[in-house]
Amino acid sequence: MSDLFYLVTLLPLLGFLVNGLLGKKINNEKITGIIGSLMVFIPFLIASVTFFQLLSFNPEERSIFVNYFSWITAGNLEINYAFLIDPLSMVMVLVITGIGFLIHVYSIGYMHGDPGFAKFFAYLNLFIFAMLHLVLADNFLLIFLGWEGVGLCSYLLIGFWYQHKFTGEAAKKAFVMNRIGDVGFMIAMFIIFANFGTLKISEFLPQLEGYPLNDGLLIAIGLLFFLGATGKSAQIPLYTWLPDAMAGPTPVSALIHAATMVTAGIYLVARTSLLYALTPVTTQTIFIIGIVTSLLAGTIAIKQNDIKKVLAYSTVSQLGFMFIALGVFAYHVAVFHLVTHAFFKALMFLGSGSVIHGMKDEQDIRYMGGLKRKMKITFITFLIGTLAISGIPPLSGFWSKDEILYKVMSNAGTVYYIIVLISAAITAFYMFRLVSLTFYGKARYNEEKIHPHESSVMTIPLIILAVLSAIGGFIGMPHFLGVPNVFEEWLAPVFSKSYSVFESFQPSVEHSVSFEIILILISVIVASVVSWYAFKKFSKQETFEEESGFGKVLENKYYVDEVYDTVVVEPIKNVSDKFLWNIFDVKIIDGVINGIANYFSKLSFDWRKLQTGIVQDYTAISVAGVIAIILYLLLK
C-alpha cells in the first residue's frame, strides 16, 4: 500500500512546479486548473485506498512507518525523510486532500480571469505539499519544515493581490505573528533534542512514559509547543493576524484559514497528546486560553459587518472550542470537531465567496440583504453550514460541539460547562445575524448596478460540502444512542496511552444516560432559542446606527490591535531606532566591521602584486614551496 503513497506528497509538488514554472507558457486557465486540481485529487484517491487498507488491519497495527531516505546525518542527529501513516495522520490527510480538492475546483471559477491564475494554483499546490508534510512527518524537524512551508504559502496567498497596500500588510502581520509562535516551536525542538537525543516522535513519546506528572521539563516543552500552536491556530495572544488574513482570495480563506492550516496547532497537540496528558498544568493553560479565546472572538463577531471578518472571528472562536476539548483531555473530540468544522467552515467561506463574487466584490453585510431568492444554492448550503455550526441536530456541528460540552461537564465541572455553553450560544447568535442580514429582508444594494448570480463550478463544491456538513457528524455519535462511535474507535489506538495516563490521576465519572440526554436537550434548546431570537431580530433590520458603548468596543475588537501597538510595537520601534540603530549598529558594529573589511581589502591589493603574470616568478615561488615541504619532511 505504501508503494504508491509517496505520490501523495510528490504530486502536489509536481503541480506546483508545472504551474509555477510553465504556467505562463501554458496560459490556459482550464489546463492549469485541471492540473492543479488533479494533483490534489489523485492523492485523495490514494489516501482513500490507504485508508481502507488500514481499516482492514487490526486496530493496534494501523500505524505504518514509511522511511524514504535519510535526509541529514550529522553526528547524533539523524533526520530521516519518513512518514508515519496512522489513524490520526490519515484523518488529516483525507481532510486536506478532500477539502483541498473541492476548493481547487471552486477556485477555477472564483479566480477566473485573474492575471495570476497559474501562480495562484501553484501556491495552492505548494500549500497542500507543505501541509501534508506537517501531518505526515514522524520527525519534529520535518514537521517544522511543513509548518514553515504552510506559513510561507499563507503569507504568499494573503498577499496574493499585492497591488493593494492592506493585503501586503495583512500578509506581513500573519508572517510576523506566526514567527513569534515558531520561536516557541524551535526552542521546544532544541530542548527535546538536548534532553532526549532524538527528534523522532516515535522515539520521543515512548521515552516520556517513565516521567512523573507535571515534570518541569515536560511542562516547558508543552508550553513552548503550545506557543507555536497559538500562533498557527490563532489563539490568544497571537490571534489578531487571522481576521486580517481575510485580505487574501476567499478560496484561500476557506482552505488555509479555516479548514486546514489553522488546525495545525490542534494537530500538534493531539500528536503529542501523551506529553499533555502527563502535564495537567499545561493542559489547564490550554483550557483557559481556549475558553477565553472562544468567548472573546465570539463576542467580537457579533458586531462585525464584513462577511468574511465574521467568519474569521467565528473560526478563531471554533478553534478555541477545539482547544477547550484538548484542555479537558478529550483529544479525539478535538479532532472530531476539527473535521466537522473543516466541512462547515469551508462551506461557509466558499458560500461567502460566492456571495462576494455575485455582489461584485461587496463584502459589507449592511449592503446586502434579500439574496435568498437570487442565489438559491448558495443560500441553502450556507444555511446548512450555519445550522451545523450553531449546533442544531442532527447536523455535524451538533455532534462535535455537544461532545465537547459533555466532556467539559464531566472533566472540568458545571461552572465551566455554563461558560462554554454561553460561548456556543454566542456562536449561534452571530451566525444567524450573518445569515439574516445577508439573505433575508430587503435588498439594501443598488439593484440596477448589481445582479447577484451564481456559477456552476462554484456551486458544485458547495453542494458536496453541504452534504458533508449535514451528515458528517454521524461518524461520531455518542454511545448512549446505541450506535458505535466509529470516529472514537478509529482514533483510539493513537490516544490510548494518553487516556490511560489521564485516567490514572482522574478516574472517569460515569454519568447516567438520562443525564446525558438532559445535557443535550439543554444545548439544543439554548441553540434553537438563540438562533430564533437572532433571526427575528436581524431579518427585518434595515437601518444601521452608529455603535456606542460596549457595542463600539466590540466593533473595534476590544482595541487589541491598538493595545499591541502601544505596548509592544512602539517601544520596540523606539529602542531599535534610537539606540540599536543609531548607536549600537552604526557606531559600534559598523565601525568594527568596516574596519575589518578595509583591512582585508588593503591586504588584498597588496597580495595581488604577487600575481605578476610572469611564468619565471611563478616557477620560483613553486620551487620555494617544494623546498619548504621537502625540508619539513627531512627535518621533522
Added chain:
Amino acid sequence: MEWKLELILFVLLSVMAVFSAIMMVTRRSPINSAIFLIINFFASAGIYLLLQAQFIAVIQVLVYMGAIMVLVIFVIMLLNLQDESKLSEQFSYKKLTSLLLSVLLFCLLGFSVFFGFSGKFTSISGEAEKLGTAESLGKELVLAYSVPFEIAGLLLLAAVVGAVVLAKKSFD
C-alpha cells in the same frame, strides 16, 4: 677491474651529460644548443648501456638523436632563426633568488637521494641483464604492461590531434 671501468665510464658520461645540459641552456645560437642536446642524449644513452638496458639505449640513439634531432635542426635551418637577443642581461635579485633556490633544491634532493639509497644497492644481477633485451622488453610490454601500453598509444593520439589543432593554418 670491470667495476672500476664502469665507474670511470659513469663519471665520464655523467659529467658529459651535466656539462652539455648547462651548455645547451646557456648558448645563444639555436644550432649550438641543438648540438649540445645531441651530446646530452648521447651521454644518457651511454648511462642506459651501463645499466644493462641495451634496448632503451639503442632506441634513445635512434629515435631521439636520429629522428627528433634531425627534425629539430631542419626546423631551425628552415626557419632561419636568429640568435636569441639580449632580453635582460643585467644582474637582478630575481635571478639571484632563482639561482639560490635551484641550488638549494638540488642539494636537498641530492642529499636525500644519496643518503637514502646509500648501501642499499647491490651490483647488477643477471636477471637485469636479460631484461634489457628487446625480446624480454617486448614480452613485458605486451603481456604484463599491455594496459599502460595501450593508454600511452591513446595519449600519443591525443597529443597528435592537439598539435594539429594548434598548428593547422585554418579550419574548414
Added chain:
Amino acid sequence: MIQLHELQFIIPLITICVASVLVLIVEVFSRNREVVFAVTTLSVFVALIITIRDISYSTIILNNFININNVSSGFNIVVLLSVLLSLLESRSYLIKKQINFGEYYAIILFSLIGMMLMVMANDLLIVFLGLEMMSICFYILAGFMRKRIKSNESALKYFLLGAFMTGFLLYGITLIYGVSGTTNLMVLFSNTLLHQEPLFLIGVGLFLIGFLFKIGAFPFHMWVPDVYDGAPTIVSGFMSTAGKIAAVATIFPIILKLNILDYRIIISVVSVLTMMFGNIIALAQTNIKRLLAYSSIASAGYLLVGLAAFNDMALRGILFYTLAYSFMQLGAFIVVGIIEKSSSDNKDFSNISLDSYKGLAKRNPVLATIFTLFLFSLAGIPPFAGFWGKYYLFVAAIKANLIWLSIVAILLSVIGIYYYLKVIVYMWFTDPETDETYIMSPLGTTAIILSIAGTIFFGLFPEIFFELIRFY
C-alpha cells in the same frame, strides 16, 4: 593475465574511448558538427548511466592496474556529470566564438579518458599516464581560441608550468619505485614498514606536490587565475570542475589510504594558506573570470581541510563537496559564458569585468537570479549544496581534533562571502549601464537547469548522494 570478462567492469571507459576515435573518424568524413556533438554527448551520458548502474562493482582488474570501487565510481559520476554539463553549454559558446571544430569534442573525450583512468588507477603508472592525458588536452583546450593572444598566453603558461611541475611528480614516482620496487598502489598501502622510510616520504611528498599544482593549492596556485582568465570561458569551467575534481579524486584517496600522519601538518598549512590567498586576493578582483578562479583556489583549500582530517568523515566530505562544487562552479562559469560578448575582434574577451554585471537583475532577471543562486551556494549559504559540502568537510576536521583548522576555515570562508555578495550587489542594486540582454540556447538552458536542480536538490537532501553511491 587479462581476462575478456574483465572488460565488463570498464564499459563506461570503453564507451568513451570508442566515441573519441569515432568522433575523429566522423570529423574526417562529414563537416556536420551536430553529429560529432551528438556522439560526444551521448557517449558521456551513456557512460554516466552505466557508471551509476554499476555502482556496486568492487574489484581490481586488468593486471592489477585498475581498481573499481564505489568511491572511484562515485568520483567518476561527478566527473562525468561535470563533463556532460560543460558539453551541453559548449556548443552554443563555440558557435558564438566561431571555433566550433570537431576536434574540440575529441579532445574533451580524450581528457575524460585521462580523468577516468586516473580516478580508477591502481598503479602509479596509470596515474601518471592519465594525468598526462588530461593535462595535454587541457593545454590544447586552453589555447583553443588560436587567434586570441590571451588564449595563447594562457595555453603556453599552463604548458610551461604544467610540464615543470610534472617533473616533480615523476621524480616522486621514481623515488617511490626506487625505495619499494613497485608502483602498485595496493602494495604501497599495505607495506607499513615502507611508510617510515624518509625517502619514501619525500617521494610521496613530491607526488603530492604534482597534484597540489593541478588542484591549484598554494604556493602552486599561481597559474590558476591567468589560465582561467585566458582560456575560453566554458573551458575554464570545465578545467576548474572536471579537471580539478579528477585530480582531487586521484590523490586524496591515495593520501588517505597511506594514512601517514606526517603529512597532516603540510596539508593543514597548505590548506590555510590556500584559503587565505584564494579568498583575500579575490576581494580585489574586477574580472569575473579571475574572481571565479580565486574562488576555485579557495575551494581547493576547503577540500584540503577535509583531507587533513585523515578520518572516515574526510572522504565523505570530499565526495560531497566535489559534487556540489561541480554544479555551482560550472553553473557560474556557464552564466559567465552566456554574458560574454560574441565579439569578433580577437584581442580580448569582453563583458567579463564586474561592470558588465551592473543592473543585470533589471535587464535579465532570470539570469541574475540563477547566478545569484550559484554564488550563494559557492558562498556556502544554506540550503544550497555548497553549504553541506563545507559543512561535511569542516565537521571531518573537527572530528579529527583539528578545531583550530576548522575555525580558521570558517573565518576565511566568511571573508569569501564578501566578494560573492559584491557580484550580487552589482547585479541587483546598481543601475544598468547598458541595455544588453543575453540569449540562452536551449541546451545551455538545460545545463543551467540541471546545475540549479543539483545545487538545490542536494542542498535539501544531501544524504541521497551517499545512498546513490552506496557510501555510508
